[in-house]
Amino acid sequence: MKQRVYDANMLLPKYDLVTFTWGNVSEIDREKGLFVIKPSGVDYDQLRPEDMVVVDLKGNVVEGDLNPSSDTPTHMYLYNAFPAIGGVVHTHSPWAVSFAQAGLDLPAFGTTHADTFYGNVPAASALTEKEVTSAYELNTGVVIAREFAKRGLDPMAVPAVLVRQHGPFTWGKDAHDAVHNAKVLEVVAEMDYHSLQLNPHANLQLPQYLLDKHYYRKHGANAYYGQGN
Amino acid sequence: MKQRVYDANMLLPKYDLVTFTWGNVSEIDREKGLFVIKPSGVDYDQLRPEDMVVVDLKGNVVEGDLNPSSDTPTHMYLYNAFPAIGGVVHTHSPWAVSFAQAGLDLPAFGTTHADTFYGNVPAASALTEKEVTSAYELNTGVVIAREFAKRGLDPMAVPAVLVRQHGPFTWGKDAHDAVHNAKVLEVVAEMDYHSLQLNPHANLQLPQYLLDKHYYRKHGANAYYGQGN
């Protein structure tokens, strides 16, 4: 699994989603209750599979010589709060960060969005001062889960969030899927930004039936996109 | 022809027109009434010429072990509706999608546009709920052909459309030509976006005589651009 998580981490620079060390990917083994995550602040071109750190669901390092990502408590909280997810990604990809800094949901404007995200990707409420000053990284997970609960969102149907003033977290059935969703998020953010600038006063929101059509064309029992594997 | 269609598909990542598997190219043999299209959801770096799928003009798979692109009914409809075209391309290239999501025609602002597109590239009307919920991909072709009929456009003079809330389809005399047009569309969309932001209140539309000059410099009996072959 270290190799898998290493490979998923190395997709971040390949997909142009990170500058320097600003990203991390983890994947969980639900049976063992352990997840594997990138170490903190290590350059991608010096990262090795054996550098990956193994952490339990209380945040204790179980295996590894290096410090795990400083965002490890966020990953841990998400694995506990969202039992269906198998991988988590955090990046500072610039288009998604632009929406996070602007405090705006990433709106569902097109089928590119609907193929992956079943509705707007929420900009979570900002952390309060108290949530920032103590257990900050854990509380980042708290505000994400709270936003999904408040809006009644299924985290597997909308596998991404914009943490206000910070940037995106995405997840998926495993680490590779979570990275895929991080890339889709970035591409859609770029498209939506330009659509908003082109036509700021129109209602560009996708109608529900087109959202349904594209999402369920790729997901669930009646999906018919791809080769069925 | 599988090799030709494979080669044309591989131009999409080369020209930066696709993310993941979000694009497809087909080409038709008009004598046989068959077209060759990319399989659905296969990564470009794993695609092989022999994976291409052969489909007839009713949409039946005639040859090939893989599912054809989920957009195959759109390609089929276009080949039936536009008898002069020989190749069709669909992508989610970001600048063209931005206009499609904004619901705006790609305006003819400059000679870069006029060299390839004889007038605005239309944003088609949105599909109705009924058109989305049944035979969606076929109806995508229907709305394209309806838009061209309504506007009285010659599909060979304006070989592109923006499907509302979705993205571009382009076509041409063969698959390679259709890919060329997909790239021109993307480049022009980028230019037009910035011109619109720079000067939103001016009329930037190209005068008819300059549209004529550039289009007919490259197309038709009196063309004098290139080496005449």
Added chain:
Amino acid sequence: MKQRVYDANMLLPKYDLVTFTWGNVSEIDREKGLFVIKPSGVDYDQLRPEDMVVVDLKGNVVEGDLNPSSDTPTHMYLYNAFPAIGGVVHTHSPWAVSFAQAGLDLPAFGTTHADTFYGNVPAASALTEKEVTSAYELNTGVVIAREFAKRGLDPMAVPAVLVRQHGPFTWGKDAHDAVHNAKVLEVVAEMDYHSLQLNPHANLQLPQYLLDKHYYRKHGANAYYGQGN
């Protein structure tokens, strides 16, 4: 000289200034009264030094098996109108085209601009219908020279123009220098676009003394930038 012009042409794709074949570079031998230019519509990866075409100052092809660039009459007119220039470049580089399509001068906002262009790069007046319908490419040169005369500009101090609804032409002491100026123009257009969007109501124009300082730091008898060669 064919080799030199070939090399200068090949810098256009290297500097990301062209899509497909949308660019051309020429250089003149003033003693012989002949210039060498790229052939029309040939892909950059198939271009060879021996394909370059030799043309005299009346526009007659003197040597070469291929048709010269369709913009040859524009190059010819500029060599006649501006006796000090030694090379000419035309591209459809997207940022410069955006200003040309918007019909706006590229303003002198910063030292990046002033290091190369001594003042705004003019957007020339549009060609009239008559100028478009006959001798179009020659008239493109006419409107450029007319704009410089009207504004009293020295073409060696402002070695670039934006042809309305079309794109940039640049020039310089030789072909390589003209390509350099084409790249600077594109970079400055990108910067200026963003500055204009950030602060649309302020006067961002560079004061004359800073324009003087930077321009003359690099040009003329008192230049002290570089290694003095």
Added chain:
Amino acid sequence: MKQRVYDANMLLPKYDLVTFTWGNVSEIDREKGLFVIKPSGVDYDQLRPEDMVVVDLKGNVVEGDLNPSSDTPTHMYLYNAFPAIGGVVHTHSPWAVSFAQAGLDLPAFGTTHADTFYGNVPAASALTEKEVTSAYELNTGVVIAREFAKRGLDPMAVPAVLVRQHGPFTWGKDAHDAVHNAKVLEVVAEMDYHSLQLNPHANLQLPQYLLDKHYYRKHGANAYYGQGN
């Protein structure tokens, strides 16, 4: 140290921070009171470690056959004014230049910013005509130091400035660190530009407690990001 400064200079093209020769990096040996800087106007692909020029803190060339960067007096002034800094970088990176030309501070909108810059990156006041016409490059240093004094900023906490109508200077504990800060500045400028366009009327400024949290997570005695080395 020439090798170190050469290596740091070569990071500028690697990080997409320079066009042509528009950038320079220096590093100081505080014990010897000498700094090493790139020569003026030499192409990056022809630059060699032995070309680096050694300069003292009065601006005299101590070693080297080439002219030092024309910005050498700015570097010298900064080393004298800010005793804690060990390296200086100047570029014309396009996003940072866009803010400099617009005359706007780069605002602290997100954690990407706060991880490196403890507050807004100031746009310095413009040089006066007198400051431009004599000892221009030295006066560029003067206005930077004056801006930091006026605002009461610690140059090690905010290791960057936008010189009005010009572009960014960054610094750090050594040349490599200064280049790192130049890249962060460029990435943050891109993000902030888009956030401002998305939500121009909201107050997007980071609250002090989040600025504190992220800055001190990476800097100072209680830092816990990375591997502690």
